[in-house]
Amino acid sequence: MKPTRRTARGAPWRALAAAGAVLLAALPACKDALDVETSNRIVAEPFENDPANAQILLNGVVGDFECAAGAYAVMSGLIGDELQDGTQTADRFPYDQRSMTAADRRYQVQSCDALGVYGPLQKARASADQLLRHLTSWTDAQVPGRQAKIAQAAAVAGYALVMMGEGFCSGTISQLDDAGNPVYGNELTPTEILTAAIDRFNTALAAAAAAGASANSLANLARVGRARAELDLGSYAAARADAALVPAGFKYQITASASNSLRQNKLWAENRQVGSGVSTSVTVGPLYRRLNDPRVPVDSVAGTGPGGIGRTVTGVEQWLQKKYTQADSPMVLASYEEAQLIVAEAAARANDLAPALAVIAAERARGGQPAFTGTTQAEVLAEIIDQRRREFFLDGHHLGDLIRYNLPLSPAPGSAYHAGGTYGSQRCLPLPNVERNNNPNI
Numbered sequence: 001m002k003p004t005r006r007t008a009r010g011a012p013w014r015a016l017a018a019a020g021a022v023l024l025a026a027l028p029a030c031k032d033a034l035d036v037e038t039s040n041r042i043v044a045e046p047f048e049n050d051p052a053n054a055q056i057l058l059n060g061v062v063g064d065f066e067c068a069a070g071a072y073a074v075m076s077g078l079i080g081d082e083l084q085d086g087t088q089t090a091d092r093f094p095y096d097q098r099s100m101t102a103a104d105r106r107y108q109v110q111s112c113d114a115l116g117v118y119g120p121l122q123k124a125r126a127s128a129d130q131l132l133r134h135l136t137s138w139t140d141a142q143v144p145g146r147q148a149k150i151a152q153a154a155a156v157a158g159y160a161l162v163m164m165g166e167g168f169c170s171g172t173i174s175q176l177d178d179a180g181n182p183v184y185g186n187e188l189t190p191t192e193i194l195t196a197a198i199d200r201f202n203t204a205l206a207a208a209a210a211a212g213a214s215a216n217s218l219a220n221l222a223r224v225g226r227a228r229a230e231l232d233l234g235s236y237a238a239a240r241a242d243a244a245l246v247p248a249g250f251k252y253q254i255t256a257s258a259s260n261s262l263r264q265n266k267l268w269a270e271n272r273q274v275g276s277g278v279s280t281s282v283t284v285g286p287l288y289r290r291l292n293d294p295r296v297p298v299d300s301v302a303g304t305g306p307g308g309i310g311r312t313v314t315g316v317e318q319w320l321q322k323k324y325t326q327a328d329s330p331m332v333l334a335s336y337e338e339a340q341l342i343v344a345e346a347a348a349r350a351n352d353l354a355p356a357l358a359v360i361a362a363e364r365a366r367g368g369q370p371a372f373t374g375t376t377q378a379e380v381l382a383e384i385i386d387q388r389r390r391e392f393f394l395d396g397h398h399l400g401d402l403i404r405y406n407l408p409l410s411p412a413p414g415s416a417y418h419a420g421g422t423y424g425s426q427r428c429l430p431l432p433n434v435e436r437n438n439n440p441n442i
Contacts, residue, residue: 051142054135058149061127063263065156066254067112068120069396070266072163073331074282075107075117076399079167079427081410083271083282083394086312090419097417098409099424108432113261113269118168118432121160128157130176132203150207151218158200158225159333165193166232166400169428172435172442184441187431194229201226220245221252224334227342232404240346246339253330265331267394268324280312284319287410288393293367296393297322314418323394337363337391341384348380356380363387403427 047053077083078095085096092115094100100107110116131153140146164171171193172185188196201222208219223242230239257263270282284298291298301318303310310318324331344359353375360372360383367390374380385405389398401407413425436442 048130049134051134051138054131054138054143054146054149057131057134058153061124061131061153061156064120064127065124065160066256067262067266068117068124068160069163069254069333070256070264070331071112071115071120072117072167073394073396074266074270075115075429076167076396077267077285077394078282079429080398080402081285081287082398084285084316085281085419086283086314086316086318087281088313088419093417093419097419097421097423098413098426099421100426100429102430102433102436104432107429108434111262113264113266115266117163118171118429118435121164122171122174125157125160125164126174126176128153128160128200132157133178145211145214147207147211148215148218151204151211151215151222154200154204154207155218155222155225158197158204158222158229161193161197161200162225162229162232163396165190165197165229166403167429168193168431170431172431172439174439184439187442190428191233194232197229198226201229217250217252220247220250221334224250224252224339224342227339228334231342231345232400236346236349239342243339243342243346246336248336250334250336250339251332252334254333255330256328258327264327265324265329267321267331268327268329271321273320273325278310278318278320280318280320283312283316284321285410286317289317289319291390293369293390295367295390316418321394331395333395337366338397341388341391345381345384348377348384351377353377353380356384360384360387363391366391399427 048057074083075095078085078092079098079100083096085092091104091106094104095107095115106114107116108118110119112120132150135143135146135150135153138146143149161173168190170187170189172187173193173196174185175183177183204222205219205226208215208222211218223246227239227242227246230236230242256265256268261269271280271284272278278301280301288296289298289300299320299322300307301310301320302308303318305311305317312318323329340359340362344356347353348356357372357380360380364370364372364387367387372383374383385401385407388401392398392401402409409423409425409427411423413423415423417423431442
């Protein structure tokens with residue numbers, strides 16, 4: 001998502017952390033070398049209350065989200081079957097082993113470059129919501145391009161909530177009131193979180209319409225996001241209607257940079273070529289190693305293990321993902337292809353198979369696969385699910401699909417885990433203890 005650079009942080013949102021809420025608790029912002037956090041040089045509230053700083057504040061919101069979304073893509077790939085952990089770091093194992101509990105610290109309190117997800121996603125969402133309040137109160141004269149900024153901030157909040165709704169067992173939405181005091185949220189179900197995401201996308205679409213043609217990309221970003229949430233909720237007709245409006249060729253990307261670890265593409269940071277060697281803290285999961293599909297570009301690492309394949313220190317086969325080959329490789333957040341797969345699923349669920357079959361044919365052509373021969377509704381839906389796992393490889397969609405479709409877990413629960421013990425069956429991340437212990441409404 002653009003823009004990404006920042007020169008200051010939205011410090012007033014730290015009031016929530018000071019009051020004990022999890023969403024900002026001790027988490028650094030996604031920042032670059034220009035970020036300066038010097039309390040005697042930047043007075044927080046005057047800075048963030050000044051409409052002249054709207055673009056800087058928006059840059060910070062986008063940067064926070066991009067970092068959180070990258071961490072979510074890795075975490076969700078580990079819980080799902082896209083990735084396997086190859087380290088000896090025990091507090092990383094629960095993702096991969098599917099044994100997550102509310103007491104696990106990494107996902108709830110670590111920063112996004114250390115694969116923390118709950119705090120970073122909450123921070124991005126809370127920052128976006130707070131900026132929306134300011135942008136709504138400011139005028140077009142005070143903030144050039146105000147409606148487009150509203151659209152982008154609302155879309156960021158919406159996507160952060162979609163990821164929470166798809167990957168977490170429950171969550172909460174806390175805010176700051178006009179006086180800067182925390183307003184704690186209640187524990188919410190995934191359905192309630194996804195409904196809140198749709199509210200943000202509604203705001204984004206209205207603002208994009210007011211901004212005009214210059215915000216068409218933001219409008220399509222919001223349409224795909226709203227359709228994704230509607231699909232998650234089983235609102236198939238609404239999802240189809242939104243997705244059908246997305247034009248061919250549309251693609252919206254999360255940006256990355258080699259400037260520092262917070263800005264790097266997180267998949268590349270965890271699994272990459274390093275000169276003549278490799279760095280594989282994670283490796284590609286077995287189900288994705290031999291698909292022979294250009295949408296799932298992978299390669300084995302030569303070594304002395306069985307079949308001549310290299311192995312990590314814990315004995316896991318080393319496979320490289322080739323989708324993100326540089327520290328600054330972007331990651332697709334929303335696309336025409338996603339919209340079309342939403343159209344296909346919604347149509348298939350209504351037993352309107354012709355549109356679904358047309359999308360399947362286009363997807364299989366993209367993957368170099370032969371023509372699809374299925375004819376029944378069940379066969380078409382199963383094929384759509386398979387096309388989704390290929391199209392969305394390592395971009396943060398698959399965990400939501402694993403949960404929504406109740407797909408078989410691989411490796412199966414009870415199978416031996418390479419670092420000891422067995423694989424579990426936990427699919428979603430629990431509401432973390434740090435939230436329960438600090439939120440008086442839970």
